Amino acid sequence: MHTNGQFPAANMPELFQGRGTRAYDRIARWLLRGLYTRIAEDVADVAPDNGTVLDVGTGPGVLVAEIARRRADLRITGVDLSADMVAAAQRNLGPFGARAAARVGDVTDLPFPDDSFDLIVSSFSLHHWDDPDGAVPELARVLKPGGRLAVYDFERAPFDMLVSAARSRSLLTGRPARRDLIRTGVPVFPRCARHVMTAAPA
Numbered sequence: 001m002h003t004n005g006q007f008p009a010a011n012m013p014e015l016f017q018g019r020g021t022r023a024y025d026r027i028a029r030w031l032l033r034g035l036y037t038r039i040a041e042d043v044a045d046v047a048p049d050n051g052t053v054l055d056v057g058t059g060p061g062v063l064v065a066e067i068a069r070r071r072a073d074l075r076i077t078g079v080d081l082s083a084d085m086v087a088a089a090q091r092n093l094g095p096f097g098a099r100a101a102a103r104v105g106d107v108t109d110l111p112f113p114d115d116s117f118d119l120i121v122s123s124f125s126l127h128h129w130d131d132p133d134g135a136v137p138e139l140a141r142v143l144k145p146g147g148r149l150a151v152y153d154f155e156r157a158p159f160d161m162l163v164s165a166a167r168s169r170s171l172l173t174g175r176p177a178r179r180d181l182i183r184t185g186v187p188v189f190p191r192c193a194r195h196v197m198t199a200a201p202a
């Protein structure tokens, strides 16, 4: 647990299965849509043509759907620890066919080969990861050389753990990490942090 003013890193599986998934799915699709629109626009601006995108902790896959709506050339995969969330994501992504998919997986043990993705995005999942430190080598492993990792979360999410884990292992040493605040369009939390790290080029 972190005590330096940051959120503790802890999953809350009871929130993300069964009835919790059904409630979250509705909230994500209706109340939070502006947030996913904002992040999807970021992704649509920077993803390379015909690129591959991973959304870590995708929940019901609403961000994946918003990205797919904007960029028909991308292949986008959502991954989540919760099988119920993945089932909800698969329902929401049905209209996009093979270009948008979701599967079960843990950020510390991602079910993908090395160098799979041009861009990794994650929204409001970091503060639920049990082991942000252990996530970094996996994120770096599946990111292609020069690829970009963009993590969006509450300002007090444990971003510093990602930074120190990357620094101590000399990972994600491309362009200097950058953190800023963006508007979410959601009245109850009008801003969130966006933290961008880059894999070293080949």
Ligand SMILES: C[S@@+](CC[C@H](N)C(=O)[O-])C[C@H]1O[C@@H](n2cnc3c(N)ncnc32)[C@H](O)[C@@H]1O
Pocket: 011, 016, 028, 056, 057, 058, 059, 060, 063, 079, 080, 081, 082, 085, 105, 106, 107, 108, 122, 123, 124, 125, 128, 129, 130
């Ligand atoms: C608050 S929800 C966010 C869902 C979605 N990204 C969004 O923005 O609405 C957090 C999600 O992170 C997932 N999660 C928590 N720990 C994880 C881990 N270690 N690996 C992958 N997903 C994880 C949870 O199952 C949950 O679906």
